[in-house]
Amino acid sequence: MTGTVHELFPDAVAASEPSTAPPLPVMPHVAEIIIQLERLRATSEQALAVMRLCPTLTSATTEFLNQIMDHWVRASGANDALAAILSCKGQA
Structure with a gap:
């Protein structure tokens, strides 16, 4: 085998260079999921x-259950948004 590494493996340089694609904006969604699940807990x-x-305080129990469902819906929405971002793999 003769030649340089770049001649033998021309794609090696391109594979070793960092990607120029911007990072996916997942942190706000991850943080929102964590916050809502903590509030739910x-x-x-x-x-x-x-x-x-x-x-016997059924009205208080009903209010707590409504809050729990609200936190669950918000966490689920943030999770769906995160899944949509991850599924597109930066190809929005």
Whole structure:
């Protein structure tokens, strides 16, 4: 074998160069998922405490369940947005 590495493997240089494509904007969606799931956890703990201590407070339980569903919907929306970004692989 004779010749330089660049002559033998012309694509090696292109493969070793960093990509010029901009990074995908996934961090805001990941952060939103984490925030909403943390809020969901905290609200669930509060709802559980209310249900254990005062099971007759149905209006408070209903309000907690509505908040839990709201956090779930927001986390699910952020997850769907993240999945859409990752599925396009930067080819928006």
